[in-house]
Amino acid sequence: MADSNKNSYKRIFSMLKEHNKWFENSIPLIASENVPSPAVKEALLSDFGNRYAEGWPGERVYAGCIYIDKVEFECMKLAKALFRAEFADVRPISGVVANLAVYCGFTNPGDVMLAPSIPAGGHISHGKKEHSGTAGLVHGLDIEFYPFDAEEMAIDVDKTKGKIEELKNANKLPKMAMFGGSLFLFPHPVKELADFLKSYNIHINYDAAHVAGLIAGGQFQDPLREGADTMTMSTHKTLFGPQGGLVLGFEKHAEVIKKATFPGLTSSHHIHHMAAKAITFVEALEFGKDYAKQVIKNAKALAEALSAFGFKVLGEKRGFTKSHQIAVNVLDYSDGGKVEVDLEKANIIVNRQLIPGDIKAGRNYYHPGGIRLGVSELTRLGMREAEMRDVAEFIKQVVIEKRDPKKLAPKIKFFRKDFQKVQYCFDKKLGAYEYVKLR
DSSP states (O other): OHHHHHHHHHHHHHHHHHHHHHHHTSEEOOTTOOOOOHHHHHHHTSGGGGOOOOSSTTSOSSSOOHHHHHHHHHHHHHHHHHHTOSEEEOOOSSHHHHHHHHHHHHOOTTOEEEEOOTTTTOOGGGOOGGGTOHHHHTTOOEEEEOOEETTTTEEOHHHHHHHHHHHHHTTOOOSEEEEEOSSOOSOOOHHHHHHHHHTTTOEEEEEOTTTHHHHHTTSSOOHHHHTOSEEEEEEESSSEEEEEEEEEEOGGGHHHHHHIIIIIIOSSOOHHHHHHHHHHHHHHHHHHHHHHHHHHHHHHHHHHHHHHTTOEETTGGGTSOSSSEEEEEOTTTSOHHHHHHHHHHTTEEOEEEOOTTTTTTTOOTTSOSEEEEEOHHHHHTTOOHHHHHHHHHHHHHHHTSOOOHHHHHHHHHHHHTTOOBOOSSSOOOSBTTOOOOOO
16 A cells, blocks of 8 residues: 555646646647746745635734735735726635635625526626536526627627616616626726616626736736726736636625625635735836736737637637637538647647537537637746737647647647747746756
8 A cells, every 4th residue: 555655645746747848849839828937936835825714804813924915015015006997806726716706795696697598607606506617606696698709709788788678677676787708808898887887786897817918018908997887807817816706896896795704715825925926016116017918909909820720719800819719600611619628738838719600500619619818828928929829720730730739739839949938037947847856
């Protein structure tokens, strides 16, 4: 038994190293991922990860929080500066938990929430109970969907107003309107709908999980100035930090959010991740504008190159994208699930994606009509528009030309050789995927 335990011990570390080496030689295009700086990794390794700090800084349930409190106060200050918010709760341990804090603070089970459907870009944390969505399954919300214009890849403003009136007449007036989502190509119409929604006392939350870094960099939209009451997010997508969550808003909502986060949804809150968030906020304040600008340029360049090769890139009428994401209908060649598998064999990492029309056509998440691409991580590695055209060429060779993806992998390894360090940060000592051994 002792030998078996030791073998497992060795095998786990071997697989961790192999994973790092794989990503060192791959093209990571998962829109919900990014690579943190060496400084963020250092914070994650700190002793903060072994401690408890229940409650609000300065009002802890535990002793031993002198330095934890100081870092958390700094973290909140930086978050408020980065997003020009009056209030920030940096304790949520994920974007889903951040959303739950807002659900708990501003709605009751049985209330109606308006949100994007998943094929129209919505996230599962906004979803119905019958779909095992967080909002419905965990908090008991009744979910209604925004009317969606598939050609524009946008929420239909006029039809949304009409739907609100219909719901009011049916005694189902929403208590919350959720903007933001998982497939997120263009800004959502917060400004266009805010006054109308607030005339019915509907709380507006904006889920910025995917676009937080673009918002911080001034390159997408500004939800808190456009009418959102609260803004939730994860901290590891276009905002290039550790995995975690964040709730932002106005001082008038502070106590409600604080109590929902603790004791409602967390005890101790992954304090090492909180410290790493603080480092990320400093990096974003210093480098975020340049990073966000390049992300947008790269996304457009990749979308345009894919379209020129014959791919059906969604959102063409509006210039394909204004975010870090690109959505591609791949039904001319296969389906999203099969394309995802083929690209992974070439070390091109993407994810399959439900797109408008899939559900009506009987397609499901395992074999949807599309794939979703994100350029956040490639941009953090220093790639620019020229490299995006190379990436499009690799994708074309696998999907359209049906070349053997395993034979393409060595070319991708060569392509990656000059992009091994994290950019847009203060310290570049370690490679982006360099394995750090402490044993």
